[in-house]
Amino acid sequence: MPWLAPSDPFDPDQQAAPVSGIASRLVRHDSGLHSHQRGQLLFAHAGSIRIVLPGMMSMLPPIRVAWIPPATPHRVLIRGEVEYRSIYLDTSRIPPPTEGLAILSMTALLREVFERISHAPLETDWEKGVEANLLAVCLDELRAAHREPMLLPVPSDARLSRLNLEALPPELTGLAEAVGASTRTITRIFRRETGMSYQSWRQSWRLLKAVDLLASGESVSGVASELGFASDSAFIAFFRQMTGETPGRYLRGRS
Structure with missing residues (x-):
């Protein structure tokens, strides 16, 4: 979709297509604890994001992408200014890129694919043509990506x-x-x-x-x-x- 301003409402669970992406810039942001029916791929294009999850936390720098499975409570904290990209997947129609919560390495190819998907119109048909190929490359790269030890358990x-x-x-x-x-x-x-x-x-x-x-x-x-x-x-x-x-x-x- 076009660039999303912080004030623009967006609910990934209300989208008709199985894939939806957004690109935005946030400053000193706290999302509060929330979850989605869809799985989320979260990437800091510039800046760094802190993710808080039940019993653990992670730092997400621009060389990492987080996979947050559906229905996983999470909170996104941004202390400075961050450009971020999010891609939401309906895992009842799109196979999840990996099993369970994960922090994955971001390759140069995956970064370019993320840009294309996160800026694509919400009505994009991801089941045929160039868009289907683009999605396939994205999922292949994610499945081959290195799992990074960036999830830290936190005592309660x-x-x-x-x-x-x-x-x-x-x-x-x-x-x-x-x-x-x-x-x-x-x-x-x-x-x-x-x-x-x-x-x-x-x-x-x-x-x-x-x-x-x-x-x-x-x-x-x-x-x-x-x-x-x-x-x-x-x-x-x-x-x-x-x-x-x-x-x-x-x-x-x-x-």
């Missing part, structure tokens, strides 16, 4: 309500002091609710945030400083340990 225990997910989480002893619980108690909570130790969870948070910052144009030095690393080399070593690649190669290999 009330004792951790002070944990700020926007800032670098403190070390275990610092968190224990802040919430008034023992380190052993916090460790048990994280094991039970996330399947990880607190240290592993904190490292996963750092990776997720690092990819988000790097994809948004932040320098390695800036990311290393923001995430509490003693030096650029310490951050690069951490990144390589977590992903098997340097930050630059990681981003180039998935763009």
